[in-house]
Amino acid sequence: MATEEKPTSTETASNETTITQILDVVARAAPEIRAGLPGRRIYAEQNNPSGETPMEADIYADEMLCERLGDLDGVGEYASEERQEVIDTGSGLSVCVDPLDGSSNLKPNNTLGTILAVYDAPLPAAGSDMVAAAYVLYGATTTMITAYDDTVTEYVVQDDGEYEAVREDVTLPEDPSVYGFGGRVPEWIDSFTEYVREVESDPSMKLRYGGSMIGDVNQVLTYGGIFAYPTLTDHPEGKLRVQFEGYPVGYILETASGRSSDGEQSLMDVEKDGLHARTPVYVGNEELVERLEAALDD
Ligand code: FDP
Numbered sequence: 148m149a150t151e152e153k154p155t156s157t158e159t160a161s162n163e164t165t166i167t168q169i170l171d172v173v174a175r176a177a178p179e180i181r182a183g184l185p186g187r188r189i190y191a192e193q194n195n196p197s198g199e200t201p202m203e204a205d206i207y208a209d210e211m212l213c214e215r216l217g218d219l220d221g222v223g224e225y226a227s228e229e230r231q232e233v234i235d236t237g238s239g240l241s242v243c244v245d246p247l248d249g250s251s252n253l254k255p256n257n258t259l260g261t262i263l264a265v266y267d268a269p270l271p272a273a274g275s276d277m278v279a280a281a282y283v284l285y286g287a288t289t290t291m292i293t294a295y296d297d298t299v300t301e302y303v304v305q306d307d308g309e310y311e312a313v314r315e316d317v318t319l320p321e322d323p324s325v326y327g328f329g330g331r332v333p334e335w336i337d338s339f340t341e342y343v344r345e346v347e348s349d350p351s352m353k354l355r356y357g358g359s360m361i362g363d364v365n366q367v368l369t370y371g372g373i374f375a376y377p378t379l380t381d382h383p384e385g386k387l388r389v390q391f392e393g394y395p396v397g398y399i400l401e402t403a404s405g406r407s408s409d410g411e412q413s414l415m416d417v418e419k420d421g422l423h424a425r426t427p428v429y430v431g432n433e434e435l436v437e438r439l440e441a442a443l444d445d
Pocket residue numbers: 247248249250251252329330331358359360361376386387388
């Protein structure tokens with residue numbers, strides 16, 4: 148069996164520098180993306196690789212991040228949900244971006260996010276290649292959650308792009324209190340529906356669902372609980388994309404001492420062909436995700 152070559156200490160150091168630069172670019176772009184939203188709440192005249200029609204704001208955020216992240220010396224590949232192909236930007240780490248997650252929330256003016264995944268491998272990469280992940284949440288304030296170096300940190304991002312840590316070593320609260328489940332209820336499979344009814348019947352649990360994954364996941368990270376975009380009868384792989392949503396959200400929640408699953412295994416172990424492949428996503432407190440896996444297995 149071939150032994151994997153270990154990175155040299157210089158490579159590790161330069162990866163660390165690049166990751167810091169990547170997170171800095173995303174944080175500093177966030178207020179600009181936010182400021183660009185008001186005039187871009189209309190559909191663009193094109194479809195994305197998943198067959199959805201993006202908003203003009205999706206394209207705007209994608210172009211800004213592609214240019215700025217691609218300009219970094221240590222970034223070798225850029226991919227986004229809005230592009231069919233991977234962009235070659237030189238040599239170094241690979242970045243995957245969902246520039247504006249939850250963009251159907253633009254019209255009703257609800258929360259949106261930007262999701263970032265950094266891989267030390269060519270794209271599409273495996274979950275085990277992930278070296279950092281982050282998301283920006285455009286809510287009442289702009290915040291950024293990063294998972295890097297085995298720790299999760301929450302930052303508040305100011306309008307001028309300055310950002311400061313407001314919570315370090317973020318972990319899921321031990322007493323979960325919220326749940327949010329996506330997809331049309333009639334399309335849920337029976338075992339999932341039974342699990343949901345059980346969660347709902349727990350008097351300590353409340354529904355928190357807005358239809359923007361990052362907003363819903365951040366509820367879980369803040370209050371403890373479970374988020375799912377499950378397998379559906381007509382769409383067994385659900386809706387969310389492995390490289391852009393499943394891996395980074397799984398990585399963040401697991402780094403925060405939670406669990407992630409595709410129904411059978413950690414999201415980080417999911418193997419799917421193709422840059423735009425989808426997966427069911429279940430993330431939250433360990434006990435809730437384990438009970439869910441057991442329910443789906445019945
Ligand atoms: P959106 O289509 O608005 O961009 O994957 C994107 C996403 O939102 C998630 O943020 C969200 O959880 C999910 O899709 C909601 O999809 P449906 O409303 O189609 O169920």
